[in-house]
Amino acid sequence: MKNYILRKLKYDPHHLECILRPTLPGAAVVCAPEKGHCPGKNFLDCLFDSLKQDETGKWLFALKSTLCQERIDVTKIPELLQSKDLIATLQTLKKGDRPVYAAIAPAFLSQFEGLDDGKIRAAFKRLGFAGMIEVSLFADILTLKEALEFDAKIHHEGEYMLTSCCCPAWISMIRHMHPHLLEKIPASVSPMIASGRVIKHLIPGAAVVFVGPCLAKKNEAKEPDIADAIDHVLTFKETKTLFDVARIDPETLEPDLREHSSYQRRFRIGPRDLKPHPPRQRNQSQSYASGWHSGLQGVIE
Numbered sequence: 001m002k003n004y005i006l007r008k009l010k011y012d013p014h015h016l017e018c019i020l021r022p023t024l025p026g027a028a029v030v031c032a033p034e035k036g037h038c039p040g041k042n043f044l045d046c047l048f049d050s051l052k053q054d055e056t057g058k059w060l061f062a063l064k065s066t067l068c069q070e071r072i073d074v075t076k077i078p079e080l081l082q083s084k085d086l087i088a089t090l091q092t093l094k095k096g097d098r099p100v101y102a103a104i105a106p107a108f109l110s111q112f113e114g115l116d117d118g119k120i121r122a123a124f125k126r127l128g129f130a131g132m133i134e135v136s137l138f139a140d141i142l143t144l145k146e147a148l149e150f151d152a153k154i155h156h157e158g159e160y161m162l163t164s165c166c167c168p169a170w171i172s173m174i175r176h177m178h179p180h181l182l183e184k185i186p187a188s189v190s191p192m193i194a195s196g197r198v199i200k201h202l203i204p205g206a207a208v209v210f211v212g213p214c215l216a217k218k219n220e221a222k223e224p225d226i227a228d229a230i231d232h233v234l235t236f237k238e239t240k241t242l243f244d245v246a247r248i249d250p251e252t253l254e255p256d257l258r259e260h261s262s263y264q265r266r267f268r269i270g271p272r273d274l275k276p277h278p279p280r281q282r283n284q285s286q287s288y289a290s291g292w293h294s295g296l297q298g299v300i301e
Contacts, residue, residue, distance in 0.1 A: 043246045044094045044128065046071040059087060076245040085218065086242060089209050089232045098205045099130035103195040103230075105212030106136040111236040118255025123248050125256060130206070133258075138194040139166065146186045166190045168220035189226060192217060196229030207231040211239050 046068035052060055061077045063069070080086055093100055102124045104117075112120055121132040150161055162174070162184045174181050189197075196208040209232045210217060221230040234242070243250060 043071045044090065047090065047245075048094055071247065073245055073247050076241060079241045080245050083234075083238050083241070085232050085234055086238050089234060089242075092207050092209075092231065093128045096128075098207055099203060100128070100207045100209060101199050101203070102129050102132040103135050103192065103199065103208055103210045104132055105192070105210070105214075106134065106139070107213045108211070108236065111213060112240075112250070115250050116255060116257075118257040119250040119253050121258065122253040122256040123243055123250035126248050126253065127242065127246060129209075130203075133195060133199065135191045135195045135210070135212070138191040138198065142166075142188050142191055142194060145188060149186050149188075160184065161186060166192070167214075168216045169214075172216075189229075190220065192220065193226045193229040196231075200229070209234060211236065 046065070050061055050064045050068065050072070052062075054060055059081050061074075061081060063072070063074060089100075092098075102121075104120065108115075108117070108120060117132070117134060124132045146161070153159070154161065162181060168190070171185070174185065192210050192212070196210070199208050200206055208230050210221065210230045211234050213236050215235065218233045221227065221233045
């Protein structure tokens, strides 16, 4: 009688698994498996069941079950194995002992053409990320900080500041080729580092994965004095590989929208596309700063 009722209800053991196992620690790419899929399996389970390291530490892939092809695009595995950062990110997600947040650079609007932030955030969450935050929010905050610093320090014609602190390659050039200009650089970290530090302040124990277009960011994240901020750095190409391997098409997902920054997204747009904005009044700075602080908690998920 019991089995008859379960059949009538179209009971699938995997449905109970979906309830008992939180989606954050184990990335459930699909929580309604097709007929014949092994109950309880998800992308990360299938991937790491099929991965092993040899005696040299090299990762090798051998598909353990053909059923896992529902979760893994095996044709993309060679690209995945070429990136140590991709493997490290997936290991952090698979471990599941802390929330993992993606901090994405403003250039995503041109790199993932046709996709808005809501669909990309939904794709990250489908992988097992706790949330996605736009780093452009912290570019906004640092722009205000540097504007206030400029106003406080620059009083006479001929005085100047260098304000491209977001680019590690540019900072490296100043350090090695023009060290006399170091004193002209504002005492600001990059938006990437700021985003990681704020997320970890608001969510103690969280891991942060920066996603952007620049390889130099991988080295910046390892600088000893700022290495506490970012756990892993992925390029947009690596991120696309990650979505492809997990058979996630962001375009088909329901957007997961959040209110984030606006002006600094223009970092990714060419000069001909920029339009001037009226200057803000000096007495507005304090209200902007307090508004950002009170709204940060709401945008990191």
